[in-house]
Amino acid sequence: MFVTPAYAQAAAGGAAGAFTSFVPLILIFAIMYFLLIRPQQKKVKEHKAMVEALRRGDTVITQGGIIGKVVKVKEGDEIEVEIAEGVKVRVLRSTVGQVLSKTEPAAS
Incomplete structure (x- = not known):
């Protein structure tokens, strides 16, 4: 109650x-x-x-730890990286972990 x-x-x-x-x-x-x-x-x-801005001549480190220089930027999602003189490998753009040095764009 x-x-x-x-x-x-x-x-x-x-x-x-x-x-x-x-x-x-x-x-x-x-x-x-x-x-x-x-x-x-x-x-x-x-x-x-960063991946979209990759150009030929950039020095990159892949996520696998490979350091190399971009030799060719292919159509799609591949780039060609030279890891030693005469040794080139194709890697996916998305596997680039860091860009060590950028090349300057060519002056027009």
């Missing part, structure tokens, strides 16, 4: 209670986005721009 005021208030605030229970989940997602997802997207975008 006797209902304490605390139980009466909890029963009346059902909609507000449901929202407040989702606030921690929303905060966790926001933190994950800014600490993990966004920096990874930025890194992928920078890598894509």
